[in-house]
Amino acid sequence: MSTQAELKESINPRSKENCLLVLKNVSKSFPGVKALDGVDLDVRAGEVHALLGENGAGKSTLMKILAGIYQPDGGEVILEDQLVHMSSPIEAREHGVLLIHQELSLVPDMTVAENVFLGNIPRFANIFVNNRHLNDRCGEILTRLNCKFEATERLGNLSIANQQMVEIARALVFQPKVVVFDEPTASLTDYEKVVLFGVIRELKESGTAIVYISHRMDEIFELSDRISVLRDGTYQGTFETAQTNEDEVTQRMIGRDLDADIEHQPPELGIKALKVDGLGIEGLYSDISFDVHVGEVVGFYGLVGAGRTEVMETIFGLRKPDSGSVQINGEDLIINSPSDAIDHGLGLVPESRKEQGLVLGMSCKDNTTLANIRKFTRFGWIDTAAERAIFEEYMEKLRIKCPGWEYETLNLSGGNQQKVVIGKWLSTSPKILILDEPTRGIDVGSKSEIHHLIRELAKSGLAVIVVSSEMPEVLTVSDRIIAMYDGSITQCFDRNEVTEDTLIRAITGQTV
Amino acid sequence: MNRIINLITRQPIWIFVFICIVFFSFSSPYFLDIRNFSNILLQASTIGLIALGMTFVMINGNIDLSVGATLALAASLAVGLQPQLGIMGAVLVGLLSGILIGALNGIIAWKTGVDAFIVTLGAMIGVRGLVFIYTEEQAFYAYDLAYSDFGASSLFGIPVLALIFIFLTITAHLVLKYTIHGRNVFAVGGNRVAAKEAGIRVGPHMLLNFILIGFLAALSGILLSTQMGASTPNLGRNYELWTITAVVLGGTRLTGGFGSIIGTLGGVLAIAILRNGMNLLQVPSFYVLIILGSILIIVLFIDKRFSEPKGVGA
Structure with missing residues (x-):
């Protein structure tokens, strides 16, 4: 433990004066899981601080603590040298800490402006909606974000990328001190990413602290000033982005070396x-x-x-x-x-595994045989033993981490869910x-596994x-x-x- | 042991059924009588038969509100046509009417994409109108006593109608749990898009379930009319609500994708036992309604507390 503390000191000499947000020794447990174990983090005003870790490393838990959704079991959250307790997202918002969710939480049938001010709608005479004020203020924020759509547009008509912008606009209403982005580019294309990064840089320039969570190494190196790494709920150190490289942080993150890059030989067609x-x-x-x-x-x-x-x-x-x-x-x-x-x-592993790929409430086994259940029947009756055998075969082949065939896919991590979907299609023996x-x-980690699998x-x-x-x-x-x-x-x-x-x-x- | 614990947390309604049985056994000497139990099963069978079909439809993510009206139509046809067609012919026409209404509901919901709630709400109103037109607001009586004899007949001391209910319950359970159709019921209700992309023909699949519930509603109506030796145009009013209550008590979710026949059986028995027991204790039937309403909310509260997947709603 002491070596880790030394390491932390050497990499990250604290410059107290510009630390906007400090987490000290934060822990959080859920029944059966220690999600966070003595995690430290300091975020400075005007920096993009990337948070790296595999799925399940505790990034989301940490962010939910920041946003007041979870309360830590131990440790301190210090904002501008004040010890703070944020017992709800509303309180976190009042402290100027805002989380932009990975999954959009917007109302498609309302206008952009109504979404931006949801729960905070400008009023007059206390009970009426002040529509003009609403649209004007929203317009200002949209201009600041370089958005090309109107405040009065129906939200559902916007592309996912633009909806993401609305989500950011919503945070800006509160003039935040700290904005947390959780996987903001997951559904954006390279081009839309560039626009988003412009917005993030602009926020940073104006003195906002940005905490940026992503799996994508290239983005993190492009955007961030410093990188903190989590692994299995423990803090693995903070690095100056300019002084580190992908290999170093990746190794910190997964605790092992990634497999060597895939070789490309022209295939025998x-x-x-x-x-x-x-x-x-x-x-x-x-x-x-x-x-x-x-x-x-x-x-x-x-x-x-x-x-x-x-x-x-x-x-x-x-x-x-x-x-x-x-x-x-x-x-x-x-x-x-x-x-x-x-x-x-033919087999199609669809774009969105939760909406198109899986029946989340069904077990791993049932999802695996969903597309060719006929193969596992005798006289119309399902042969459960055969189903189990095929799931266990793919569980091993695709290295699906799952407690058993009865386990609902809802509770699996994204990588394992995707493997179940792939297993489903492989079990149909597609050409x-x-x-x-x-x-x-x-x-x-799972990404690289899936890439290898595709090659195989x-x-x-x-x-x-x-x-x-x-x-x-x-x-x-x-x-x-x-x-x-x-x-x-x-x-x-x-x-x-x-x-x-x-x-x-x-x-x-x-x-x- | 684990299986039993699992069953209890997943089926809180069975705890209630058990408590009811214990409570009424102590409070009334007649309750534990075999004959009384047969009676409960007989009373349960009307709602129960429809509830079997409703379980399929609701796990599928749909609902059928037209079952009460379908029941009345089938009963009226099965009794009213006897002078012309004989018992067998009339019963056949009654059953066919149920299948037809179910098919119509299913096809409209499938082809137009209008929500099943609305389609079957329309059918519920329209079919009831049809019943009044056909019966001219009159009750029909079965003049051939063989018809009502069947309704009163027993086999090994158990009413035949109860036996039919038991047999179909077991069949429904096996179909839901161990056949392709049953598996697809969960898949379509759990995620319609994923089911479609996995090659399941969602439209025809849902149609089949509507036909099934139409048939069961008609069967239930005909069996009810054999018990009474008659049919009335108001037969089966509010039965859609009682059926949905029973199914929901049994843990089937209104949103689809989750539920079981065992749960539904528990829900059906809970209602029947409560009614029977309170009746033995000579509690006015209006109090039964208050208790049933409360139980519905309590059971769903327990279900929400204990069987929600971990991590959701945290």
Whole structure:
């Protein structure tokens, strides 16, 4: 323990005067779990302080303590040299500490302004809504954030990225001293990220302290001034971003070395598993043609809204194309429904595992056999033992960390949930597997595991398509990369000839 | 042992059923009588049969409010058509009417996407109107005594109607728990999008459940009319509410994705035992309503406290 304390001192000589927020020896337990064990943290005014850790390391618990959602069992929270107790989010807000949630908590049917001032609506005569004041003040904040939508717009009409901006606007109403961002870029594209980072930098310049939680190493190094690392609820040290590197913090974070980078050998191309020709849906995308061979991974890279997900949904029978054709193993097919697609050997790991991938209230076993329950029946009756066997097989193969087959998927971590979804599709023995944003919101360790898995699947004879908004991911897993922009394919690259620069140009419509 | 504890925390209604049995056994000498128990089962069977179907529909994330009216229509047809078609023919028409209304509910909900609550609310009002038109506001009597004899008949000392209920309860339990259809009931109710993307044909699946509940409501109505040897146009009023009460008491969630036939059986028995016991103690039936209303809220409170997944709502 003493070595750790020394380490902390050497890396992080405290400069007391500009510490806005200090946590000392904070602990928090839940029944059966010690979520935080003597964690220290100091955040300065005008800095971006990144908080790193794998899922379950205690980041969220720490942030919930800051935001007054949880109360610590022990330790102190000191804000501007004052010991504070924040027993509710409202109290935290009054102290100027605001949390911007990972999952948006907005009301889609209300206007932007009403959302921004939710629970805090300007009034007159104490009971009436002061609409003009409401929209004017909201407009000011939106201008500050460089938002291009109106305060009177219905929230549900906005893109996820813009909704995120509304969430930030909501925090700014309170002129916060500390803003905590929990995975703000999880559903943003690279371009939208740039806009968000601009906003964060602007906040920082104006003297606000930013605590930034993310799994994405590149973002953290781009944005942060200092990095603190948590592992299994314990504090692992704080680093000046300029004086450290990814390897060092990663090792701190997971306590082991990540597997070496995936090697890329040009795969031995098998036969064409999937051929898409001139596929189009009016208003969504047009003239999509590409093919995928057995044994290769094709990455689809582009901005959110470029039409990638819609193309995959069409191939999988969730949408009806206006034009074009799909061939599987050289056979022209019309796929009308997901069950058709499954019959033809297609699998789709969807973009959002909670909304589309899993039935959260069902057990791991039941989710695993969801797409091909017929295989596990005798005369219409489910053979539970066979189901268990298949789940346990995939639990081992995919290294799903889960107490048992009866465990509800609701309680699994994001990485393990995603593995259950992948297991579900693998159990249908697909020939072509489509993965849409396979590692969104998943910690670094599981992410790397899933990337390896994708490579292995291709090697074992599957044709794999990976849709991703993360450039490192596309570059890591793909043999070929197809860039989409605004509903069309702009370019197709071989893994070995692509550069980040050309890729960015291709997805922002700067080529052709 | 673990299984028993698990069952109790997941099925708080069975604790209540147990307490009721103990309480009434001590307070009334007649309560524990085999004949009284058969009687309870018989009384439970009307709501119980519908509740079996309602469990499927509600786990599916839907609801069916038209069951009371369907019950009345089926009973009226099964009794009223006897002079023309004979008992078998009339009963068949009665059952078909239930299947038809269920199919109609299901198809409308599936094809239009209108919420099942609204579709079946419309059906509840409309079908009741149909009953009044068909019966011209008259009660029908079954002149062939064989019809009411069936309603009063027993096998091994247990009323045949109760046996039918027991048999269908076991069947429903097995179907829900061990067949593909049963598994899909949970999947569709738990996450409709995920179910669809996993290749489950959600529309036809839900349609099947509406047909099932329509059939069971009709069956329940016909069996009820054999007990009375008659049908009235007002038969089954508020039965949709009693059925939903029983199912919800049994732990099935209104939002879908969660529930069981064992729980529903507990809910059905709770209502029947309470009514029977209070009746033996000569408590006016209005007090039963007050107690049932309170129990409903208490049981759901317990359910929320103890069986909510950990971490949610923290």
